[in-house]
Amino acid sequence: MVALRVDLTVPARGFDVGLALDVGRETVALVGPSGAGKTTVLRAIAGLVRPERGRVECDGETWFDSAGRVDLRPEERSVGLVFQDYALFPHLSVERNVAFGGRGRVGELLDRFGIRHLARARPRELSGGERQRVALARALAREPKAFLLDEPTASLDAHTRVVVRAELGELLRELGLPALLVTHDFEDAAALADRVGVLVDGELRQVASPADLVASPADGFVASLAGGTLVDGVARFARDGLTEVRLESGGTVYSTDEASGPVSVLVYPWEVSLGLVPADDSALNHLRGPVVSLAPVGNRVRVRVGELTAEVTAASAERLGLAVGLPVVASFKATATRLLPRSPLRTWPAERR
Amino acid sequence: MGVAALATAVAAAFLVLPLLALFLRVPPSSLFHAAGSSVFRDALVVSVKTSLIAHACVLAVGTPAAYVLARRRFPGRSAVLTLVELPLVLPPAVAGVALLAAFGRYQLLGGTLHALGITVGFTQAAVVLAVAFVESPFYVRGGVAAFEAVDDDLLAAARTLGAGPARVFFRVALPLAAGGLAAGSALALARGLGEFGATIIFAGSLQGVTQTLPLAVYAQFEANFDVALAIGTLFVLVGAVLLLLLKLAPAWSRSASISPFRPAASTSA
Incomplete structure (x- = not known):
């Protein structure tokens, strides 16, 4: 009613x-x-x-x-x-x-x-x-x-x-x-x-x-509002029904979404895991880069790696010895990699976040 | 620093010395004697009566007027605000002549009033009009600033809580503006009590009818200087009390409000 x-x-x-x-x-x-x-x-x-x-x-x-x-x-x-x-x-x-x-x-x-x-x-x-x-x-x-x-x-x-x-x-x-x-x-x-x-x-x-x-x-825009990280790239169809995206900042990721041409790659921080070497698991996407920043949020730490943001527990951050400048590998599954059309206004203003 | 301190001392001495002289020149005995004179008592009665009536009128009309001027945006608002303040910068003698031109027997409204059997010039009503004319800008100006300082959201909140315009005014706007209104009221009252120029031109100086305390000072300073001085000391005391209230009023209003005050833009212009 x-x-x-x-x-x-x-x-x-x-x-x-x-x-x-x-x-x-x-x-x-x-x-x-x-x-x-x-x-x-x-x-x-x-x-x-x-x-x-x-x-x-x-x-x-x-x-x-x-x-x-x-x-x-x-x-x-x-x-x-x-x-x-x-x-x-x-x-x-x-x-x-x-x-x-x-x-x-x-x-x-x-x-x-x-x-x-x-x-x-x-x-x-x-x-x-x-x-x-x-x-x-x-x-x-x-x-x-x-x-x-x-x-x-x-x-x-x-x-x-x-x-x-x-x-x-x-x-x-x-x-x-x-x-x-x-x-x-x-x-x-x-x-x-x-x-x-x-x-x-x-x-x-x-x-x-x-x-x-x-x-x-x-x-x-909605995705970044909901907490997602967006990275621009160009998509093309690859083998096994996957989509391959060449990121503008370098590197390649795979997604189970279908798309071709310019896209925005959406990854939520809680779906990104961090390691010192590429993890030997089912995750298909691995991006290397130095840690850019660390921000504690409650019992978690938001870690900026290149253009990506990962959210890991404080315990994991300590175990890995995360520090600004440390080279790490960010891993996430192709199923957690969403492809969205690029829109002119796509980032959420950095306000109280 | 030395020069500035000296300047401050000179200014303070210059302002205080005449007041001090007033008290030194009048022994308390002659003060009491003068206070018993008929001139003084008549003038006191005329002053208190006309001031209170004029002040009551100014409060009754000026308060809602200030509220409307502070809260409503309408074309010509700044023109009205400027007009309201005009009597502030007029010499009182000009105000007296202007009032005479408006209400005098053969003038603008005087003829109409006379036909209705009302004569204004040289009566106590003329004193009331003169006093109200010169003091109201002080009150309205202070009132507009006081109402403008009330947070818009508080008035909006009152309305969403079911209060109509009258309840919003009496329960929220008026109490929150009370400090500023009291300050404006004290200033206006002091100005009204001291009114001289407009009154002597418009109302004359008839003992017991239109001779207020300031007019009595003027009338007595050659005839009986002690009476003039006695009235003078009374004015200093009343003025001091009003000024004290004036200083206290903003402190009350601040403590009654947690809302950030908006700058009163329209009155600073």
Whole structure:
């Protein structure tokens, strides 16, 4: 059942955002780089920004219709919008902030979010995670029919982000409301959303489950957003039904995908293994090169080898004695080597990654 | 450094010395005596009454006006902001003549008002108009800056939480702008209490009717210099209190807000 139906054209900075999306009782994430117009979309749904044209319907009620000249005011739309910086009222206590949305369930919400002990505190006394819980409680106090979240983890530190992401995921499942969240962080989207829409230059490139986005990205941009590494090359058919790709940076790899001509080779870091000598296993592709950089990510290490990125455990990195400049061999299977048509905009901006 | 320190000392001495002289010249006994004079008491009553009425009008009209000027973008907005500030740079005597030209018996609106049985010139109503005219720019200017400093997202959040425009104004915008509004209010009140030029031209200086404290100083400084000095010391004290409130007000407003203040662009122009 469709609970929130959005079909909008909204003017954003220098371009129009066009978006048609049906959200059932599920969580949909809009992912895109900063300035892609994601926040504008949420504000348009909430009635804070006037779309150029289109329709917004929620739970059978029309909130906006440029053809029928319907344009409900923000206070008339039953929507819970959680702002990126939470927009808590600094002059009101936590309890009064929550009560601003509706007095009926204040006590229940303070308990639900574990913030009853903060009821009399002012927002400035709270940590980032606490502020977010107050913002969520306040938005839900209105008993909204749709839930909108703007960059829910962007203003949190890395540690808090992991905790909050888990809490938020649980909340969204429990609510069963149509929820639309925007983020520039694919990990957020993958962890929280049933479906992810990739918004680039004001248009939706692809809408799919996080797993499907990783498995079959529509283009290189989506693939790099999902964490993949792209290397350009020229493909031609080889023996055994394989495709041989001569990389522009030198070296040859094989793929089980069929293609010919200029392509982008997509490999996910978690499918690349590293060794000091070529591994004697089923992996067909071996690229040699010195380690360019090492970046620890939790219990793993992201290792840049030439144009490729490999993700190995910290233990493996230590066992191999990985260090910048050390010559290594990156191995990956031909079945894990995907070929995509080259697209002009194919790399995800290096932002918070 | 030495020159700068000397300059600071000279400036401070120059500004403080006349005030100090005021207190040294008036022994407390004559201060009490002067305070008992009918001129002083009449002027005090006229000043307090007209200032309070004028100030109440300025707050009642100026607060929503400042909110609209700060939050709405409409064509001609900067022109309106400039016009509102114009009385700030006018000599008060010009303001008095202008008010007379607008509300005087045979002038722009005066005839209409007279037909309705209302005479403004040389009444207490004229004092109220003169005071409101010269003090309102101070309040509106401060008010616009105070409302502009309120984070847009807070007002947007209030609306998505179901608050209509009135509730957004009273529950969110007004409390968050309170510090800046109080500062503007204190400044405007001080300016209104001290108003002289526009009042003497537009309202005259009739003891007990239109003679405010500043006009009484002027009227008394030849007749009874002690009364003039006594009123002067009173002004210094009231001014000091208002200035103190002015210094405290921004501190209150800062502590009440965690939102980053936006620069008040329109008022710096």
